[in-house]
Amino acid sequence: MVEHRFSTTTLPSVHTSSDDDSHFDYFYDTPGSMPGTLNIEADASPPVIVLIDYNEALATRLEVETPEDCIPYLDTESVSWVDVKGLGSEDVLRRLGNVFNLHPLVLEDIVNVPQRPKIEDYDDQLLVIARMVTLKSSGNGFISEQVSLILGRHYLLTVQEEPEYDCFGPIRERIRTGKGNIRKQGADYLAYSLLDSIIDGFFPVLEEYGEQIEALENEVVESPSRQTLEKIHTVKRELLGLRRAIWPQRDAINALIRDGSDLISPDVHIYLRDCYDHAIQVLDMVETYRELAASLMDVYLSSVSNKMNEIMKLLTVISSIFIPLTFIAGIYGMNFNTEKSPVNMPELNWYWGYPLVMVLMALIGVSMLFLFWRRGWFENFSTVSAKSSTAEQKQLHSSMRR
Incomplete structure (x- = not known):
């Protein structure tokens, strides 16, 4: 009989706003600053650490008070997923770096957001920087946040910029219920699952933009106005932000497939190829929608010109x-x-x-x-x-x- 133990501790709900400019600007160090310097934003949420430890027979979830509480779970044969939500405490983050023996530059990439999506191999650890997007509750625009994944032999450390938004709920449910192969696989399969969930999270956002472009197309043809021009400009700008998020992400996954890693098994390597295929599909949709938005601008100008010609x-x-x-x-x-x-x-x-x-x-x-x-x-x-x-x-x- 398989036993399932999963606590139901409720995470605090914190509402945060996202500046649209963050879709375009990556973090850069102050000239002459010391490597490993951490720059924490004043409005960053305090970190909440959730640990999920599981194997084929058992799954446990708990909130830990300090990073040191994770140490007993890191040397076991079970898979330990340590999920850190929030970047508001330098002390907690540095202690987390000591517990997981993170390189100072790795901790710097995790904390100093936003970073360009990338993958770096540190022999006994693999760093993955990704961008995760979710629709705003208002339906206008999207929220983009950085998710850092540090893969070890039997553990996976994830650090999320925002505590409220993520698309990992189905994966947590699969671990809780034991559905699929996730409980039978290692930490590398968990890393793939999270990365694939991040990539698939782009599709609902793109579907929303597809509907917006369709509505704008009718508006441009039937009753173009100054507000229509502003809507087209907003859509073009936000699609550019999505492109800047998915383009380097696709290249990073491709580099991981091409170069490989000792921490990634051959079976998971095959799954990563499917993840890369999804990233290409997302990028194709983004490029297509950008072209449609650009053509809408031309149609708007033609409609205004044609309306003037009709009047004349x-x-x-x-x-x-x-x-x-x-x-x-x-x-x-x-x-x-x-x-x-x-x-x-x-x-x-x-x-x-x-x-x-x-x-x-x-x-x-x-x-x-x-x-x-x-x-x-x-x-x-x-x-x-x-x-x-x-x-x-x-x-x-x-x-x-x-």
Whole structure:
């Protein structure tokens, strides 16, 4: 009989805000600073350490008070997952570095966020820096945070920048219930599972941006406005942030597959190839959506220009009709004296002169309207079919999902 022990300690919920500029700026050291210097932000959340120790028969979860409490679990044959959420205490982080014998530069990469996603091999440890994205609760934009993974022989240390947001819930549930192979595998398989979960976390975010682009496409075609231009610019900027997150992540996974590591077994190496394939798919979707967003900007400019052309065409038609009418009215406004000469505008003395001129002017106006209609000047050549454009967009989305 397999025994499962899993505590239900509730983690504190901390709400944090994310600055959009963090999607583009990586951390850099102050010129002349000493290597291994830790720079902790003033609003960083205090770290919470959760340890999950498991083997094929048993799984235990507990919150530890100090990093030193993890030491008894690191030398066992079971897999120990130490999850640190928050970077708000330099003392705790340095003690954590002592417990896991982390190189000062490794601790610096973990604490000084954001770092560019990368993988570094330290013989008995493997450092993986990744970017994890989740949608904001408002649905507008996404939150990007750094996740550091330090893989050892029988343990995995993860350090998360934000304590509230992660996509590791299904993995914790699989460990708790013993579903799948995760309890039968080592720490390298756990590292793969977390990395694969991080990559797959991009897909819900990209689906949201696909819907936004589809809505913007209809808005650009039907009723473009200044707000539409601002929305397109925001989407382009946020997609660029996603690209900066997934591009180096893909390269890092590829480097790990190519170079290998003594800490990664051949079986897990095969799983990493699937993870790399997902990263390529995410990158392809990001590039496609960026191209669609760029084309939306062109469509917006064309729509605004076409709307102006339609206005100018209407004004031109009205002016063309009134030009001959104004000419006739101008002739009969010259006020020549008909008593001085019989050729001085004799029609002014006609009994039906005024009705005849009005009928003539009406006939001229109707004839010109008919002529413009026969030439097709009233057709709107600049109209784009929103339904067909939306259908093409949906077909593109479905093909990308396949």
